[in-house]
Amino acid sequence: MLEIKDLHAYYGKSHVLQGVNFEVGEGEIVSLLGRNGVGRSTTCKAIMGLVAPHGSVRFQGEDLGRLKSHQVARKGIGYVPEDRLIFSGLTTRENLQMGIQKMGAEALWTLDDAYRLFPRLQERADVKAEMLSGGEQQMLTMCRTLMGNPKLIMIDEPTEGLAPQIVTQVGDFLLEIAAKGISILLVEQRLSIAMRVSHRVYVMGHGQIVFEGTPADLEANEAVRKEWLEV
Known part of the structure:
Protein backbone atom coordinates (compact mmCIF):
# COMPACT_ATOMS: atom_id res chain seq x y z
CA MET A 1 0.00 0.00 0.00
CA LEU A 2 2.72 2.49 1.03
CA GLU A 3 6.15 2.03 -0.54
CA ILE A 4 9.11 4.19 0.43
CA LYS A 5 12.31 3.80 -1.56
CA ASP A 6 15.60 5.67 -1.21
CA LEU A 7 13.93 8.54 0.66
CA HIS A 8 16.11 11.51 1.54
CA ALA A 9 15.12 14.70 3.36
CA TYR A 10 16.95 17.82 4.47
CA TYR A 11 16.58 20.66 6.96
CA GLY A 12 18.72 23.31 5.35
CA LYS A 13 22.14 21.69 4.94
CA SER A 14 21.37 18.94 7.45
CA HIS A 15 20.88 15.60 5.66
CA VAL A 16 18.30 13.97 7.96
CA LEU A 17 16.96 11.02 5.95
CA GLN A 18 19.69 9.16 4.10
CA GLY A 19 18.06 6.59 1.86
CA VAL A 20 15.11 5.22 3.85
CA ASN A 21 13.35 2.11 2.51
CA PHE A 22 10.24 0.43 3.93
CA GLU A 23 6.66 -0.51 3.13
CA VAL A 24 3.30 -0.81 4.85
CA GLY A 25 0.74 -3.35 3.63
CA GLU A 26 -3.03 -3.12 3.66
CA GLY A 27 -4.51 -3.49 7.15
CA GLU A 28 -1.02 -3.78 8.63
CA ILE A 29 0.40 -2.07 11.72
CA VAL A 30 4.04 -1.21 11.12
CA SER A 31 6.12 0.51 13.81
CA LEU A 32 9.04 2.81 13.14
CA LEU A 33 11.32 2.60 16.16
CA GLY A 34 14.50 4.37 17.20
CA ARG A 35 15.93 6.97 19.52
CA ASN A 36 14.92 10.62 19.33
CA GLY A 37 16.53 12.51 16.49
CA VAL A 38 17.11 9.61 14.08
CA GLY A 39 14.54 10.81 11.54
CA ARG A 40 11.30 8.98 12.37
CA SER A 41 9.11 12.09 12.58
CA THR A 42 10.84 13.56 9.53
CA THR A 43 9.90 10.42 7.62
CA CYS A 44 6.21 11.06 8.32
CA LYS A 45 6.55 14.71 7.40
CA ALA A 46 8.27 13.82 4.13
CA ILE A 47 5.48 11.39 3.24
CA MET A 48 2.91 14.12 3.95
CA GLY A 49 4.83 16.70 1.93
CA LEU A 50 5.51 18.87 4.98
CA VAL A 51 9.22 18.36 4.32
CA ALA A 52 10.38 18.08 0.70
CA PRO A 53 10.88 14.38 -0.11
CA HIS A 54 13.73 13.25 -2.35
CA GLY A 55 13.19 9.69 -3.52
CA SER A 56 10.13 7.54 -4.12
CA VAL A 57 6.93 7.87 -2.06
CA ARG A 58 4.21 5.68 -3.58
CA PHE A 59 0.74 5.08 -2.17
CA GLN A 60 -1.50 2.50 -3.81
CA GLY A 61 0.81 2.62 -6.80
CA GLU A 62 0.68 6.40 -7.19
CA ASP A 63 3.68 8.69 -6.80
CA LEU A 64 3.02 11.30 -4.10
CA GLY A 65 6.39 13.00 -4.23
CA ARG A 66 5.26 16.26 -5.83
CA LEU A 67 1.95 16.66 -4.03
CA LYS A 68 1.20 19.22 -1.33
CA SER A 69 0.16 17.99 2.10
CA HIS A 70 -3.58 18.60 1.62
CA GLN A 71 -3.43 16.66 -1.65
CA VAL A 72 -1.68 13.75 0.08
CA ALA A 73 -4.43 13.73 2.70
CA ARG A 74 -7.09 13.57 -0.01
CA LYS A 75 -5.39 10.50 -1.44
CA GLY A 76 -6.23 8.72 1.81
CA ILE A 77 -3.33 9.27 4.21
CA GLY A 78 -4.11 10.60 7.68
CA TYR A 79 -1.47 12.11 9.96
CA VAL A 80 -1.50 12.49 13.74
CA PRO A 81 1.51 14.68 14.61
CA GLU A 82 3.42 14.44 17.86
CA ASP A 83 2.25 17.89 18.99
CA ARG A 84 -1.45 16.96 18.36
CA LEU A 85 -2.45 20.35 16.88
CA PRO A 150 -8.07 7.53 5.71
CA LYS A 151 -6.86 4.30 4.16
CA LEU A 152 -3.58 4.66 6.04
CA ILE A 153 -2.88 6.67 9.17
CA MET A 154 0.52 7.77 10.47
CA ILE A 155 0.61 8.31 14.23
CA ASP A 156 3.62 9.99 15.82
CA GLU A 157 4.34 9.16 19.49
CA PRO A 158 0.71 8.65 20.62
CA THR A 159 1.61 7.42 24.12
CA GLU A 160 4.14 10.10 25.08
CA GLY A 161 3.37 11.47 28.53
CA LEU A 162 0.27 9.31 29.03
CA ALA A 163 -0.68 7.27 32.09
CA PRO A 164 -0.34 3.46 31.78
CA GLN A 165 -4.11 2.96 31.67
CA ILE A 166 -4.45 5.36 28.73
CA VAL A 167 -1.49 3.71 26.99
CA THR A 168 -3.36 0.40 27.11
CA GLN A 169 -6.44 2.10 25.65
CA VAL A 170 -4.37 3.55 22.82
CA GLY A 171 -2.98 0.11 22.01
CA ASP A 172 -6.47 -1.41 21.90
CA PHE A 173 -7.59 1.49 19.72
CA LEU A 174 -4.79 0.84 17.21
CA LEU A 175 -5.83 -2.80 16.94
CA GLU A 176 -9.42 -1.78 16.27
CA ILE A 177 -8.33 0.64 13.55
CA ALA A 178 -6.38 -2.12 11.81
CA ALA A 179 -9.33 -4.52 12.19
CA LYS A 180 -11.32 -2.13 9.98
CA GLY A 181 -8.72 -2.53 7.24
CA ILE A 182 -6.88 0.74 7.86
CA SER A 183 -3.10 0.54 7.66
CA ILE A 184 -1.04 2.17 10.42
CA LEU A 185 2.47 3.57 10.45
CA LEU A 186 3.26 4.01 14.13
CA VAL A 187 6.19 6.11 15.34
CA GLU A 188 6.68 5.04 18.92
CA GLN A 189 9.31 5.40 21.63
CA ARG A 190 7.62 2.97 24.00
CA LEU A 191 8.82 -0.45 22.88
CA SER A 192 6.20 -2.41 24.82
CA ILE A 193 3.19 -1.08 22.90
CA ALA A 194 4.92 -1.38 19.52
CA MET A 195 5.80 -5.01 20.23
CA ARG A 196 2.23 -5.75 21.31
CA VAL A 197 0.34 -4.32 18.34
CA SER A 198 2.72 -4.42 15.37
CA HIS A 199 2.79 -6.91 12.54
CA ARG A 200 6.28 -5.74 11.57
CA VAL A 201 8.83 -3.27 12.93
CA TYR A 202 11.59 -1.17 11.44
CA VAL A 203 14.39 0.36 13.49
CA MET A 204 15.97 3.64 12.38
CA GLY A 205 19.44 4.90 13.14
CA HIS A 206 21.28 7.89 11.68
CA GLY A 207 18.58 8.52 9.08
CA GLN A 208 18.51 4.97 7.74
CA ILE A 209 16.68 1.69 8.38
CA VAL A 210 19.02 -0.57 10.34
CA PHE A 211 16.63 -3.44 11.11
CA GLU A 212 13.46 -4.94 9.63
CA GLY A 213 11.47 -7.86 11.00
CA THR A 214 8.63 -9.05 13.19
CA PRO A 215 8.35 -8.14 16.87
CA ALA A 216 9.57 -11.67 17.62
CA ASP A 217 12.62 -11.10 15.42
CA LEU A 218 13.45 -7.90 17.30
CA GLU A 219 12.88 -9.56 20.66
CA ALA A 220 15.41 -12.22 19.67
CA ASN A 221 18.00 -9.70 18.45
CA GLU A 222 19.61 -8.31 21.59
CA ALA A 223 22.44 -6.67 19.62
CA VAL A 224 20.06 -4.45 17.64
CA ARG A 225 18.11 -3.46 20.73
CA LYS A 226 21.25 -2.50 22.63
CA GLU A 227 22.82 -0.65 19.72
CA TRP A 228 19.81 1.30 18.45
CA LEU A 229 17.04 1.35 21.07
CA GLU A 230 18.23 1.10 24.63
CA VAL A 231 19.45 4.15 26.50
Missing part, protein backbone atom coordinates in the same frame (compact mmCIF):
# COMPACT_ATOMS: atom_id res chain seq x y z
CA ILE A 86 -5.95 20.43 18.32
CA PHE A 87 -8.16 23.46 17.78
CA SER A 88 -7.98 24.67 21.36
CA GLY A 89 -10.80 27.22 21.09
CA LEU A 90 -13.28 24.69 19.70
CA THR A 91 -15.18 22.08 21.67
CA THR A 92 -14.40 18.38 21.54
CA ARG A 93 -17.36 17.78 19.24
CA GLU A 94 -16.40 20.66 16.95
CA ASN A 95 -12.84 19.33 16.69
CA LEU A 96 -14.17 15.95 15.61
CA GLN A 97 -16.52 17.53 13.09
CA MET A 98 -13.60 19.44 11.56
CA GLY A 99 -12.14 16.11 10.43
CA ILE A 100 -15.22 14.81 8.62
CA GLN A 101 -14.83 14.29 4.87
CA LYS A 102 -17.55 11.73 4.13
CA MET A 103 -21.03 11.28 5.53
CA GLY A 104 -23.55 8.44 5.52
CA ALA A 105 -22.81 4.93 4.30
CA GLU A 106 -19.35 5.89 2.97
CA ALA A 107 -18.13 6.94 6.41
CA LEU A 108 -16.15 4.20 8.14
CA TRP A 109 -15.71 6.37 11.24
CA THR A 110 -18.40 8.51 12.81
CA LEU A 111 -18.90 10.51 15.98
CA ASP A 112 -20.66 7.48 17.46
CA ASP A 113 -17.55 5.35 16.78
CA ALA A 114 -15.35 7.90 18.52
CA TYR A 115 -17.67 8.08 21.51
CA ARG A 116 -17.96 4.28 21.69
CA LEU A 117 -14.19 3.81 21.72
CA PHE A 118 -13.51 6.72 24.03
CA PRO A 119 -16.62 7.45 26.15
CA ARG A 120 -14.73 10.27 27.82
CA LEU A 121 -14.88 12.24 24.58
CA GLN A 122 -18.68 12.11 24.66
CA GLU A 123 -18.70 13.18 28.29
CA ARG A 124 -16.50 16.15 27.32
CA ALA A 125 -18.19 16.82 23.96
CA ASP A 126 -19.13 20.42 24.82
CA VAL A 127 -15.89 21.26 26.62
CA LYS A 128 -13.28 23.35 24.83
CA ALA A 129 -10.36 21.21 23.71
CA GLU A 130 -7.85 23.34 25.62
CA MET A 131 -9.49 22.16 28.86
CA LEU A 132 -8.93 18.44 28.09
CA SER A 133 -6.18 16.42 29.75
CA GLY A 134 -3.20 15.26 27.70
CA GLY A 135 -4.70 11.80 27.32
CA GLU A 136 -8.05 13.21 26.24
CA GLN A 137 -6.36 15.47 23.70
CA GLN A 138 -4.48 12.49 22.26
CA MET A 139 -7.73 10.53 21.93
CA LEU A 140 -9.32 13.55 20.28
CA THR A 141 -6.63 14.11 17.68
CA MET A 142 -6.56 10.44 16.66
CA CYS A 143 -10.34 10.28 16.34
CA ARG A 144 -10.43 13.59 14.45
CA THR A 145 -7.99 12.19 11.90
CA LEU A 146 -10.11 9.07 11.49
CA MET A 147 -13.14 11.22 10.72
CA GLY A 148 -11.49 11.81 7.34
CA ASN A 149 -11.75 8.08 6.58
